[in-house]
Amino acid sequence: MTTLVNRPNTALLVVDVQNGVVDEAHERDAVVAKIGGLVGRARREGVPVVWVQHSDDELVRDSEEWRIVGELDREDSEPLVEKSYGDSFEDTDLEEVLAERGVGRLVVVGAETDACIRSTLHGAMVRGYDATLVGDAHTTVDKSEWGAPTPEQVVAHTNLYWRYQAAPGRKGGTVKADDVDFRG
Incomplete structure (x- = not known):
């Protein structure tokens, strides 16, 4: 249903599963395990896996905090998109990587x-992509001391509101890892 012409394929986009991002994240081990399972499924089904890795003053490139978590292993053939903004498309080559793979x-x-x-979900949709969030394969740290909801509430709310996202010719949606259908 995407509005992008001649782009029938699906990709698994793995965003910022880095030591310094998820080491204290809500349900870290369970989320990383779900992501690992999806990466394995995508590979078996011939679905492109695209990795996104953030760097900034706190996540210094090539530092231990910057590295992808040890439980996940990016294959050399899988693209790595480096970013420094929330939206994985912003000032990166992600669009070109995806276009090359249809x-x-x-x-x-x-x-x-x-x-x-x-940011990435919204960035994808405004650029013409369909974007499905895997509801049990994303996480955050506790920012409640600064007035944010608890991590459980953040995850639940994001899953709820993204389930109903749509735009002309595009759709969002939220599914559980076990229900991901890479064919569409």
């Missing part, structure tokens, strides 16, 4: 729910 639909997992995941 991708018009994204299945999105990773961190942090209330920052880079939301």
Whole structure:
């Protein structure tokens, strides 16, 4: 249903599952395990896996905090998109990576729910992509001391509101990892 012409394929977009991003995240181990399972399924089904990795003053490139978590293993053939803004499309080559693979639909997992995941989902939809959020494969840290809802509430609210996202010729949606259908 994407509005992008000649882009029938789906990709799994793994956003910022880095040591310094998820080491204290809500349900970290369960979320990372779900992501690992989806990466394995995507590979078996021939679905492109695209990795996104954030760097900034706190996540210094090549530092231990910047590295993808040890439980996940990016294959050399899988693209790595480096970013420094919340939206994975902003000032990156993500659009070119996806266009080369004929991708018009994204299945999105990773961190942090209330920052880079939301920004990337919205960025995808405004650029013409269908964007499905995997509801049990994204997480965030507790920011309640600064007035944010608890991580459980952030995840639940994001899953709820993204389930109903749509735009002309595009759709959002939220599914559980076990229900992901990479064919559309």
